[in-house]
Structure formats: C-alpha cells, structure tokens
Amino acid sequence: MTRKLAGTVEARMKKHGGRRQEKTPGPSRNDFGARKARPARSARVGSENPAARGFRRPSPELAAIYGCHAVREALRNPRRQCLDLFATLAAAEKLGPDISARGVAVHEVDSEALAARLGPEAVHQGVLLEARPLPALDVTEIERKSGLVLALDQITDPHNVGAILRTAAAFAVDAVIVTERHAPEFSGVLAKTASGGLEHVPLVEVVNLARALDRLGDAGYQRVGLDSEGPASLEKTALSAPVALVLGAEGKGLRRLTREKCDTLARLDMPGAIKSLNVSNACAVALALTRARLAP
Structure with a gap:
C-alpha cells in the first residue's frame, strides 16, 4: 500500500512540475510541503485504537473539524491554530493548495481510521483537522x-x-x-x-x-x-x-x-x-x- 501511495504521489509531482526532495535525516516531508509525523511502531492498519494512528485524545483544548468545506475554511482562517491534518489521498489532493499555504502537518490515513476516530455516523469526507478552539470573544x-x-x-x-x-x-x-x-x-x-x-x-x-x-x-x-x-x-x-x-x-x-x-x-x-x-x-x-x- 505504501508503494502504491508513493507511486501516486510521484506521478502527481511530475504532472504539476514539482520535484521530490532527496531523503534527509529526521522527519520526512510529503508533497504538500508540511512535516509528516512518523507513525508509532505499534501502529498498524486496522487498529481500533485511534491514538495508535497519531490522533490526539479528545479534550476541551482540541477542536476536531471534519468535512472538506469546514476544513478548507479553517485552514484559511488566520485566527485558527491548526495542529495536524489527517486525510485520505483524494481529500489531501482536493485541499492541496490550502494545505500548502498553511503548512500544516499532513498524515495520510484511510476512511476506516477516520471513522474509528470520529464515529461511524460522522460524514468526514476523508479529512479531519485537529486544531485549537478559536479565541474567546466578549x-x-x-x-x-x-x-x-x-x-x-x-x-x-x-x-x-x-x-x-x-x-x-x-x-x-x-x-x-x-x-x-x-x-x-x-x-x-x-x-x-x-x-x-x-x-x-x-x-x-x-x-x-x-x-x-x-x-x-x-x-x-x-x-x-x-x-x-x-x-x-x-x-x-x-x-x-x-x-x-x-x-x-x-x-x-x-x-x-x-x-x-x-x-x-x-x-x-x-x-x-x-x-x-x-x-x-x-x-x-x-x-x-x-x-x-x-x-x-
């Protein structure tokens, strides 16, 4: 699966005139220009533990924003502190320009992983943004x-x-x-x-x-x-x-x-x-x- 994703990314880079960087030590960078966190050794495809895939645990200090329109506007909002974005390859491509402009860390996941994190009823459209709540206003x-x-x-x-x-x-x-x-x-x-x-x-x-x-x-x-x-x-x-x-x-x-x-x-x-x-x-x-x- 990794080989297939890598081949798709290289094809897309070639199509848009991009150039893949040589591998360097430390965190890798994906084709959207943002740091991509390395998965934990214990993580595995199909794991039922959302934390194993790098998701943060839900808390009052964390906003989970999903759906293409909602995530796109959050990425464009300078008042929104964006932390990590989890997306399928198709969703990441759709939001590519906004991801690149914001420089948020991107993690490629499948729909099942998002459903495990958000619940089966969530219409996530292949993308989840973990962010901080917006500043309070009086x-x-x-x-x-x-x-x-x-x-x-x-x-x-x-x-x-x-x-x-x-x-x-x-x-x-x-x-x-x-x-x-x-x-x-x-x-x-x-x-x-x-x-x-x-x-x-x-x-x-x-x-x-x-x-x-x-x-x-x-x-x-x-x-x-x-x-x-x-x-x-x-x-x-x-x-x-x-x-x-x-x-x-x-x-x-x-x-x-x-x-x-x-x-x-x-x-x-x-x-x-x-x-x-x-x-x-x-x-x-x-x-x-x-x-x-x-x-x-």
Missing part, C-alpha cells in the same frame, strides 16, 4: 459591521446551531451569542453543518444571556425576540440598526427572563398550512426580512 468586543447580531437562548442541537452559523455567515452577521452551559461544542457536527461558517462569524459565549442582552441594550442594540405569540409580525415591526435577533429553542421558545430583556417581540407569519419552522429555517427567514428592512 460581548463588548463585537465589531459592528452589518449591525446585526444573533442571540441563541439555550439552543443545544449542534445541527441547528451549525445551520444558524452557516446562515449567519451568508448574511454577514457580526456575531452569534450563545450560553456556556446550554450550547453544543464548537467543532465536530456543528462545524461540519456550518460548512465553514464557524470560521467567519465570531461566537460569543456568555454565562448569563439576560446580562448579555442588558449590555447589548446599553450599546444601543434593539433587542427583538422571535416569538410565535408576538404582538406583531416581523415585517410590521419597526426596526433600527443595530439589531439583536433573539431566538429560543424549539418547543421551549424564549425563557421568561429572556423575553423580558427584549425591547419587542415579533412573530413570523406563515401563510401556508404549516405554521411553524425549524429554528434554523426561522432564523434564515428572520435575517432575510431584517436585512431587507434595514437596507437604506
């Missing part, structure tokens, strides 16, 4: 560009939060505020679902959402809570930038104190037979309406 450090902020009231499903981040990146949202205790990890499923949005929209973790909304109010934000029982539709609610849209979890909605901290509550009117939306879909509709209302 509410007062939100850079006002579009004048739009999202605040999530205990939305815990990583698929929903990931989809919201992807939508937030598409609508140039300045930041997404989440609570520390009731929010998913900022990696794994969330990063994959966000499809790169995690690298473009700052996430602000707060201990107390009510206090964070107070601080947004002090900074001049109009705090608009999305509530199915709101007195008026979002289309008919007077809006003025900057705006913080506040969304609650499906089923529970906004908590009482969160509702009290909002300047106004607004609903999304549905003309069709279905009168409710998934929270990530509701977020997309609300952002589209709000951006249209705030446009000069």
Whole structure:
C-alpha cells in the first residue's frame, strides 16, 4: 500500500512540475510541503485504537473539524491554530493548495481510521483537522459591521446551531451569542453543518444571556425576540440598526427572563398550512426580512 501511495504521489509531482526532495535525516516531508509525523511502531492498519494512528485524545483544548468545506475554511482562517491534518489521498489532493499555504502537518490515513476516530455516523469526507478552539470573544468586543447580531437562548442541537452559523455567515452577521452551559461544542457536527461558517462569524459565549442582552441594550442594540405569540409580525415591526435577533429553542421558545430583556417581540407569519419552522429555517427567514428592512 505504501508503494502504491508513493507511486501516486510521484506521478502527481511530475504532472504539476514539482520535484521530490532527496531523503534527509529526521522527519520526512510529503508533497504538500508540511512535516509528516512518523507513525508509532505499534501502529498498524486496522487498529481500533485511534491514538495508535497519531490522533490526539479528545479534550476541551482540541477542536476536531471534519468535512472538506469546514476544513478548507479553517485552514484559511488566520485566527485558527491548526495542529495536524489527517486525510485520505483524494481529500489531501482536493485541499492541496490550502494545505500548502498553511503548512500544516499532513498524515495520510484511510476512511476506516477516520471513522474509528470520529464515529461511524460522522460524514468526514476523508479529512479531519485537529486544531485549537478559536479565541474567546466578549460581548463588548463585537465589531459592528452589518449591525446585526444573533442571540441563541439555550439552543443545544449542534445541527441547528451549525445551520444558524452557516446562515449567519451568508448574511454577514457580526456575531452569534450563545450560553456556556446550554450550547453544543464548537467543532465536530456543528462545524461540519456550518460548512465553514464557524470560521467567519465570531461566537460569543456568555454565562448569563439576560446580562448579555442588558449590555447589548446599553450599546444601543434593539433587542427583538422571535416569538410565535408576538404582538406583531416581523415585517410590521419597526426596526433600527443595530439589531439583536433573539431566538429560543424549539418547543421551549424564549425563557421568561429572556423575553423580558427584549425591547419587542415579533412573530413570523406563515401563510401556508404549516405554521411553524425549524429554528434554523426561522432564523434564515428572520435575517432575510431584517436585512431587507434595514437596507437604506
């Protein structure tokens, strides 16, 4: 298998005009220009122990980012500290320019190794990036560009939060505020679902959402809570930038104190037979309406 991979790499180097370096003592370098860690002697193909293949053990200080789009955007993000990249040969070729530009260490693995590390349900697309979590950001450090902020009231499903981040990146949202205790990890499923949005929209973790909304109010934000029982539709609610849209979890909605901290509550009117939306879909509709209302 090693001989076959080496032959493929040499063919690719020849095709792109590259030149293989002579072997030198110490860590080898692969065709992407990054150091390639030597496997431990105990490592073997098909081993069920992820650590035997060079993977780091999961910890709060380690973000596991997988999927081509999510990994590509992480490699392009100068704020993201990248450690090691594990990829199949096909995935490494697909991400080749971004790998070379970042200079991250690359380890060639098979899909089975990635499944053993991430779990059989992970749609990894042949690539896993081990990185450090992004630097923490405070509410007062939100850079006002579009004048739009999202605040999530205990939305815990990583698929929903990931989809919201992807939508937030598409609508140039300045930041997404989440609570520390009731929010998913900022990696794994969330990063994959966000499809790169995690690298473009700052996430602000707060201990107390009510206090964070107070601080947004002090900074001049109009705090608009999305509530199915709101007195008026979002289309008919007077809006003025900057705006913080506040969304609650499906089923529970906004908590009482969160509702009290909002300047106004607004609903999304549905003309069709279905009168409710998934929270990530509701977020997309609300952002589209709000951006249209705030446009000069």
